[in-house]
Amino acid sequence: MEEKREQKWIRRVLRWGDRKAAGELVELYYQDIFRLVARQTGEDRETVLDLTQEVFLSMLTSLSGYDNRKASFRTWLYRIATHKIVDRYRGREYKMQRSSVPLEEDLPDAFQPFFQALEEGEITREILEKIRNFPGETQEILRLHIFARQTFETIGESMGLPSSTVKTRYYRAVEKIRKEMEI
Numbered sequence: 001m002e003e004k005r006e007q008k009w010i011r012r013v014l015r016w017g018d019r020k021a022a023g024e025l026v027e028l029y030y031q032d033i034f035r036l037v038a039r040q041t042g043e044d045r046e047t048v049l050d051l052t053q054e055v056f057l058s059m060l061t062s063l064s065g066y067d068n069r070k071a072s073f074r075t076w077l078y079r080i081a082t083h084k085i086v087d088r089y090r091g092r093e094y095k096m097q098r099s100s101v102p103l104e105e106d107l108p109d110a111f112q113p114f115f116q117a118l119e120e121g122e123i124t125r126e127i128l129e130k131i132r133n134f135p136g137e138t139q140e141i142l143r144l145h146i147f148a149r150q151t152f153e154t155i156g157e158s159m160g161l162p163s164s165t166v167k168t169r170y171y172r173a174v175e176k177i178r179k180e181m182e183i
Helices: 002-016 019-041 045-061 073-091 109-119 124-132 136-146 152-159 163-181
Strands: none
Touching: 002 019, 002 073, 019 045, 019 073, 045 073, 073 136, 073 152, 124 136, 124 163, 136 152, 136 163, 152 163
16 A cells, blocks of 8 residues: 555656655655664764755655666665765765664574674774775665665665675675674
């Protein structure tokens, strides 16, 4: 049902520039995107609000490029948000605040200490710095899985990659961070 409403609003925005429909799309996802940006950046509220607004402006200006056969609207929007965050990190140095991220489940035992330390906030800042140093696509995979809590399958669909490739890149990146930090 949600998807039908989204598609209706998208058509109305694209055909008639319907501001009310655009507002409905923004309202539907605003809190989710705000939380995603806050968790991923650890920035102050004002910065998170600004970046969230940038995400929705980008969504509205690129709405004509959305294809519901490739990904759900939610997945597409999360990808825009992740790109905006990656772009922001590339643009300048950031002062990261401590944040807490969910503990991964069903991980190989070797990865448990890494995610436990991340969840406890002990080394979140250092890990976020390490993530910033990966290529954009790897950053996107890490951020969508860790912070947006998307499955490897969903990430793969949105990026046009097999979920096995996404999973492999994710675990390689986590292993590299874990080794560098001796966790």
